[in-house]
Amino acid sequence: MVQEAQQHTGTATMATANRPILSVRDVHKTYRLGRVKVPVLHGVDIDIYPGEWVTVLGASGSGKSTLLHLMGGLDRPDRKPDQERRASITFNGEDLTRQSKRALDHYRADDVGFVFQFYHLLPELSVLQNVTIGGMIKHGRFGYSTHRGKVVGRARSLLERFGLGHRLGHRPAELSGGERQRVAIARALINEPSLLLADEPTGNLDRKTGESILEAMIEHRAQTGLTMVMVTHDERIAARADRIIRLLDGRVVEGTDAQRG
Amino acid sequence: MYQALLTRKYLTRKVMPLLAMAAVMLSVATILITWSVMGGFLKTLIESGRTLVGDVAIVWPNVGFAHYDDLIERLEADEMIEAATPTIETFGLIELPDGRIELISIKGIAPTSYNQVTGFADTLWWKPIEEPTPKDHEGEDLRLQPENRDLLAQIEQNALTMTRPDPLSGVIEPAAVIGVEVTGLNERTIWGGYYPQITNRARPDGSVELIESFIPRDGAVGLTILSLDSSGRPVNPVTRTMPIANEFQSGIYEVDEGTIMVPLNVLQRMLKLDAARRVEAVPADENPFAVDIDPQTGEARPRMRQVIGEDPARVTTVLVAGAEGFGLEEVRARIRDIYADFAAAHEGEVPSSSQMHYQIKTWEDLNRTMISAVKKETGLVLFIFGIVSFTTVFLVLAIFWSMATEKTKDIGVLRALGASTPGVAWLWIGYGAAIGLVGSIIGTALGYWVVSNINLIHDWMGETFGLVIWDPRQYYFIEIPSDVDPSKALTVFVVGVLTCVLGALIPALHSARMDPVKALRFE
Numbered sequence: 081m082v083q084e085a086q087q088h089t090g091t092a093t094m095a096t097a098n099r100p101i102l103s104v105r106d107v108h109k110t111y112r113l114g115r116v117k118v119p120v121l122h123g124v125d126i127d128i129y130p131g132e133w134v135t136v137l138g139a140s141g142s143g144k145s146t147l148l149h150l151m152g153g154l155d156r157p158d159r160k161p162d163q164e165r166r167a168s169i170t171f172n173g174e175d176l177t178r179q180s181k182r183a184l185d186h187y188r189a190d191d192v193g194f195v196f197q198f199y200h201l202l203p204e205l206s207v208l209q210n211v212t213i214g215g216m217i218k219h220g221r222f223g224y225s226t227h228r229g230k231v232v233g234r235a236r237s238l239l240e241r242f243g244l245g246h247r248l249g250h251r252p253a254e255l256s257g258g259e260r261q262r263v264a265i266a267r268a269l270i271n272e273p274s275l276l277l278a279d280e281p282t283g284n285l286d287r288k289t290g291e292s293i294l295e296a297m298i299e300h301r302a303q304t305g306l307t308m309v310m311v312t313h314d315e316r317i318a319a320r321a322d323r324i325i326r327l328l329d330g331r332v333v334e335g336t337d338a339q340r341g
Numbered sequence: 342m343y344q345a346l347l348t349r350k351y352l353t354r355k356v357m358p359l360l361a362m363a364a365v366m367l368s369v370a371t372i373l374i375t376w377s378v379m380g381g382f383l384k385t386l387i388e389s390g391r392t393l394v395g396d397v398a399i400v401w402p403n404v405g406f407a408h409y410d411d412l413i414e415r416l417e418a419d420e421m422i423e424a425a426t427p428t429i430e431t432f433g434l435i436e437l438p439d440g441r442i443e444l445i446s447i448k449g450i451a452p453t454s455y456n457q458v459t460g461f462a463d464t465l466w467w468k469p470i471e472e473p474t475p476k477d478h479e480g481e482d483l484r485l486q487p488e489n490r491d492l493l494a495q496i497e498q499n500a501l502t503m504t505r506p507d508p509l510s511g512v513i514e515p516a517a518v519i520g521v522e523v524t525g526l527n528e529r530t531i532w533g534g535y536y537p538q539i540t541n542r543a544r545p546d547g548s549v550e551l552i553e554s555f556i557p558r559d560g561a562v563g564l565t566i567l568s569l570d571s572s573g574r575p576v577n578p579v580t581r582t583m584p585i586a587n588e589f590q591s592g593i594y595e596v597d598e599g600t601i602m603v604p605l606n607v608l609q610r611m612l613k614l615d616a617a618r619r620v621e622a623v624p625a626d627e628n629p630f631a632v633d634i635d636p637q638t639g640e641a642r643p644r645m646r647q648v649i650g651e652d653p654a655r656v657t658t659v660l661v662a663g664a665e666g667f668g669l670e671e672v673r674a675r676i677r678d679i680y681a682d683f684a685a686a687h688e689g690e691v692p693s694s695s696q697m698h699y700q701i702k703t704w705e706d707l708n709r710t711m712i713s714a715v716k717k718e719t720g721l722v723l724f725i726f727g728i729v730s731f732t733t734v735f736l737v738l739a740i741f742w743s744m745a746t747e748k749t750k751d752i753g754v755l756r757a758l759g760a761s762t763p764g765v766a767w768l769w770i771g772y773g774a775a776i777g778l779v780g781s782i783i784g785t786a787l788g789y790w791v792v793s794n795i796n797l798i799h800d801w802m803g804e805t806f807g808l809v810i811w812d813p814r815q816y817y818f819i820e821i822p823s824d825v826d827p828s829k830a831l832t833v834f835v836v837g838v839l840t841c842v843l844g845a846l847i848p849a850l851h852s853a854r855m856d857p858v859k860a861l862r863f864e
Contacts, residue, residue, distance in 0.1 A: 189759025
């Protein structure tokens, strides 16, 4: 399957020849726990190339999820006056750290899809509504009425593809863990993002189900050329990606081409 | 768009919003019921207050003004005036059948024209009726009984002519119509009617006389007033026994327990406001006790003074009813114009138009004290209920805060999907507005239903639980008055929605400003 994907997208090696879709430069991040400052990232530099599947590997607390949130414009890096270089996270040439809140909202709605470990589906909504809500947010109050047909069609198509065509009206509570994660992936893909950020998407699933989820994502990537950044601490999953970035205590300790490494 | 979807889902799948909705509903219904009942009370009171005064009154108290017949003719010739009637208003003492002496307001009226202006006939209590009053479920009202019909019909007719045959001689005498609460001899029933009761009268020798007190049949009262000279100064007390023709109920207790109406000409005579010959004054150098010989009898008599004119009869008030379709102020302005012409025609004999300018009063002016008192009471009650209902804001705030906390992770998800800060704020504000809207709609409907059926509900409560809040023996109106004004309902409705939006505002801002990363990690 991976080989198929590589053939279809032109492989990671070819991807790295392009300009990066996302560049992270000298990013530091510190959280506060009450009065205590907890440094999480210490000057991270990463490039992600179009069509590439990168896994970020590291132990708990190594800053994987924080890095993912920063890449997705959910959070901003520290601004340190003593820093030699200014931290930047550049997506298609636009520095996200200089963007307004509104621009970041648009970035998340248009260009990025998030998949979380615990699915984070909205329990009151049906499967179909959980997926289309991304389209509602993107198109806004008035735009959605004109794009409604297209959004619902795409949501149905995605859910069919993920084997949930018969579950459209069901609520998340009526689904298994694997089915919920498939819905979450469909939600992340509804607006045809160019970057999918997945935070341990199989971490809450048994091995077999996790495998099927992964297969679904790989298959979709093979069909669309989607760029994926996946956070995991599972070496087996990481090994299937184009490239592995290892984080240790908030620093990139290794960046390898997984397929070749 | 997603706000509308989530609002709909949250509304139908959560218990908490139903509690908030119930709070808004009850608050809206309570305010609307209170306002409508107080408004109805005020409206009924105002309408009752209008009953005996017409639309506009031309008032020149104490000494009164002359040529009122001419004024009334001029008024009634105008298209804006329906009718006008002369009256006299004064105070005096009344001696009641049981011997008590009370202060009383005395009105001299011309019954036919007074009825045209004020609907006086409708206020007469003792007359045959066809339908029982709303709370007289058993048909106990004496006025319904067939055996009383003839007597009551005669009594009603007596009131309209303000006369009554003397029970012994049969001679027709001028008679008065008295407020139904004046004598205290009518017992107010639980269904809001009256039963004449037998009472005692203390005698000087210590014995007691029993009085059967259906006074419109054969009762009388004593009236004592101070007659006035032409300058309005009291001259001497005049006492007269007045047979009672009937009793009236205007709807205002203060009027009904302190007013008697007597024929206009009777009161004019008692007050010396009737027409009188004017004679020459005795010259200063002439003996005031000089005598002449009467040419017809040849006997000595006090020297006759030459009649040099006649002082016309006077009244203190002319009441006016405006024609249909004309506003009160419009009618008053026209009356002022007509009075100006009238004053010019009788210059020196009647108050000038400038003097009379502020004495031409609408019925609202005349009842201003009473109306403003009830308005203030209404305002006070609404203020208190408003404060109580304002707690709904905090209730909604607490419920929304709890819900927003519960939904923290959902907010994080929405932010990750690209929802903006204002978008999330609008989610909660819209949600608050939706709860307020539904709660207010149901509350307004509930309030309207309760107000529309308030007397039925009250009767049911009385029959089922023995709970009687509005007892006609204590309250003057038989039924609980109510008046649902659409503008009031709209105001209460809008305030209900705003209350909810206000309560949702702080949780909305808190939720919108939440760090999405923290929200996603919220446990």
